[in-house]
Structures are given as structure tokens and as C-alpha cells.
Amino acid sequence: MALERMRTLGALIFLLMMARQAAAHGAEAHLFHSIWTIDPWIGTPLAIIAFLYGRGSWKLWRRTGRSRSVMAKRAICYWAGWLTLAGALLSPLHWLGEQVFTFHMIEHEIIMAVSAPMIVIARPAGLFLWGMPDQLRRWTGRAMRRGTVRSVWRWLSGGTNATLLHAVAIWAWHAPALFDAAVDDVALHRLQHLSFFATAVLFWWSVFWCSNHGVAAWHLFLTMLHTGALGALMALAPRVLYVEQTHAAATWGLTPLEDQQLAGMVMWIPAGTIYAGAALVLAALWIANAGRGVDHVQRIRPL
Template sequence: MSFDSLFSTSLCYGALGPEAGWTFMVPIVFPLVAFASLYIVGTVRIWRRSRRARLLRFRKALLFVCGWVALVAALVSPIHALGERLFSAHMIEHELLMAVAAPLVIASCPAAPMIWALPMRLRQALRAAGHIRVLGTIWTCVSRPVAATILHGVAIWAWHVPALFEAALQQGPLHYAQHASFFGTGLLFWRALLPGPSRGDACGSAVMHLFLTSLHTGLLGALLVVSPRLWYPENAIGSSLWGLAPLEDQQLAGLVMWIPAGLIYGGAALFLAGLWIRASARVQLRVIDLGAGISTDVSP
């Protein structure tokens, strides 16, 4: 089997109707298994070295499992196969990658256990690569909230250009590149915005970027809903098997992007806004306490 046929076979498997099956192909399953294996091995090693870290790591492991299950649902379950002939299923697949799996994986902090899972020499090589100035500069630039938000937005809008979207449907490698860019920029986006131990003061900026992302993705979804013409005819050839007209399938896909995905971005913005308000209140209380202490010290 050639490289191209491997991709095309994995894209066509069981994608014709309600009986669509699971997609067990090497280009999909191997990265998922490798990803989970590295995380499990690294987590076990961390648990063995520090008992006090077990409770925190267990909570993060639950987040990772939820994120990994979302990836399986998007890429292996019948949703993936249906997405080749049903645009609304294709949109559900994309939102699972960007708005569900990506934030859950980032919240699980997978970098530490995955690095611990690697052999010592490879860990040392990665540590040395981290000190390369060019790589460090590139990472600093792309991991900033503004850059991450722009890259994520560009990936979303670019892949929804009709010519590029339908080219991805017809060419396996392009389709995998589409999924990789959605998930990869989603990881970058959520990593830049979700608060960390040393980034509690960045919640205000994160709220703004989440709000902007919710706006432009909602706009794209609304355009799909109200458009009188079909954007992706090739992705709607199986809609009749589900009792939908092609335009109804497109409208349903637009609603998925507009409302459920918008609620996720908006909910995350509200959560971070709450953290921001709480952190601001703590700062104000410290200032008040400090002022009261100074007044007591200088009083006669």
C-alpha cells in the first residue's frame, strides 16, 4: 500500500451513511496511542519520585483522559467517517479538536510527564535545544496571547475558504494538515490564555482574546447559517441519507460553530474574568492592610 493510498483509505472508511464505522488507520491511531503512552509513562515516573505530587497529578491526569477521549471521538469514532459526507459532522469534529480536546489537554499540563517519559539522553538533547537562542525567540513570539490568537484565527478562516476546504476533502495529506493546524493552533491558543502559577495577572488579557475569538468564530458560523448558497458541495453529498437538504446541513454546521463553540469560548472568558476579579480584590486588600499597618506604625 502506497503512502497516498494509506491516507485515502483512512478517509473513505465507512463514511457513506448512518452505518459509518470507526476509523482505525495508522496515521490516526499511532499518534494517539503514542501521545497517551508517553503521558502515562511520565506520570507513573513522577508519582514514584514524589508522593506529594500524586493528588495534583491525578487531577491533571483526569483532564488529560477527558481531552484524549475527545480526540478519539473526533478522529477515530464514526464522527470522523461521517464528516467526509456530512458537513455538520465535520464541524463537530473540528470543534471537538479546537474547543474541547485542546483546552483539556493544556489544562492537564502534559509537557512535564511527557518529558519524563523520554530516555535521559533525549531529555538532555531537548534541554540543550531549549537554550538555542533562535528557537527560544520563535517560541516566545508565537506563544504570546496576541500571536496565538491571530494564528488560531487564521487557521480557522483559511481552512474554511471553499477551495482549500474542498481540496482537503479530496487529498488525504491536506486533510490531516487541516486537523493538525486546528488542534496545534488550538493548543497554542489555550496554552497562551489559560492561567498558570506565574500568570495570574494575565486573566484580563485572556478574557479579551477569548471574547474576540468568540466573536469571529460566531461571525463565521452566522455566515454559514444565513448564506443562500452552498459553500462546500463535496461535503454535503451524504446529507440526504440523514434526511437533510445540503443547505440545511450547512446551516446546522454553522449553528454548531456559532452557539456551542461560542458558549465554550464565552464560558472560559467568564471563568477567567472571575479569577481576574478575585485576584484584583486580593491585591486591593493587601494594599489596604499595608496602609493600615503603616498608619499604626506612625501613629503616636
């Protein structure tokens, strides 16, 4: 039965890899020429992590008793993050983002400010391991326990480093020349999304699991400030900065400058509200702990 499932998964991956891609603005292929995107370099990793998490959850669910409620809460967070990530990258929202800068910005903010924190809260690494074949799970577990791997992970997920890496990814990819290049080059476009998601995972991991409440609130506040500043620069710019990204705006009843301004507003206000809200919650927890005389490092409590 397991072998048959693996064959089915392999056949699906093969079909995805054979999908034809259009070579033009927004070069990802669309399923049956519809507004749903089929890109093997996105769909395949999403399918793999869904399969591993689902298999790992099923295996542990049968072995656990009291902790099933904890598993259920984590599963809700994980699948909420996975579904929003898949929706942002494969649904009509992605197709709209190829046409309109505003929708492209909404896609990016979902990836960084919704999907990434939900998946991080779920802490899925253990279930990914349980979803692997036994030999691969043991090898991966040993590799993860190595001192070098642990040191690299601690450095990457440290509060200051993770915040800086995420900031560099956001500002670098929003340089007009690089952003427009990613619109026309599908490989760059994939790398852009991967950079946003990977650094967002590091950032939110540092916020939830590696910092005390006060430090985490500070890093969220800094991220709100610099992303808000970038959004304001786009929204208040007197001329079009992203020529390729906004060239189809007229088809949707917008001028290129209006499209850029709306995209900037999305980054500036709705996304900033998420960071500000999370920072306020953590600041409140920090103050409450201080009032109770708790002076040791306080992290977000596991679900």
C-alpha cells in the same frame, strides 16, 4: 521487559503504516470496513503521546509523595483531552463527518474547544520528557532550554500572536474551496486537523499560562466573536457554499443547504458558548483580583 514493550509498540506502528487507504470522498481507511477509522498518520502520534505520558506518569508517581494529588488532577485533564481527541479523529464521529457537514463541524469543535484546552491545562510536556529514554530526554531537555527555541515558543504562545494564528487557521480552512479540497484529499484533511489542533494548543496556552485574567478574557471574547461570525455566515448563507462536503446530505435526510446551516449553527452557538463561558470565568477572576488590590499579572493557578 522494556525492550519487549518497544518491540510491541514498533510492531503496532508498522501494522498501522501498512494499512490500506480507500481513495475517494473521506479517504481515510476504516478498520475492517467498519465505521472506525484507522489512519497511521493520526493513530501513530496519538499512540506515541499516550505511551510517553503513561510511562512518564508511572516513573514520577513512584518518586513523588505529596504532589500525587496534583499529578492525579492533571492526569484526569490530560486523559480527558486525549480521549476526546482520539474519539473525534478515530471514532464513528469521524466517519459521520465524512458524510455530513454538521458532524464534521462537531468533530472540529471538539478538537479545538474541548481536547486542546484540557490537554493544555494538564501541562504534559514534563511527563512527555520523563516518558522518553534517558538519552533522548536529556537531548530534548537541552534543546528546549536553548534561547532560540524559548524565543520562538514565547512568540508563538504570546496572547496576540496565538489568537491571530488560531484565527487565520480557522478562517483559511473554512474558505469553501480549501475546505472542499480537504474533503477529497486525505493529506490536506490531515493538515487541516493538525492546523486546528496546533493553533488551538497555542491559543489556550496563551489563555491559561501566558496572560493575566483580563487579557485572556479579551482574547477569548475576540475568538468567540470571529468564530461566531463565521458560523453565522454559514448558517445564514442563501446558497450552498460547501458543495463537496454536503453532497451526501440527502442520504441522511437533509438538503445540502440544511446541512450547511446546521454546521454553521454548531460553530456559532455551542462552540461560542464555550469561549464565552471561559471568558466570563476569567473576567470574574480578574475583577475579584482587582477588588483585592492585586495589580500584578495573575495567571490560572496550576492544578
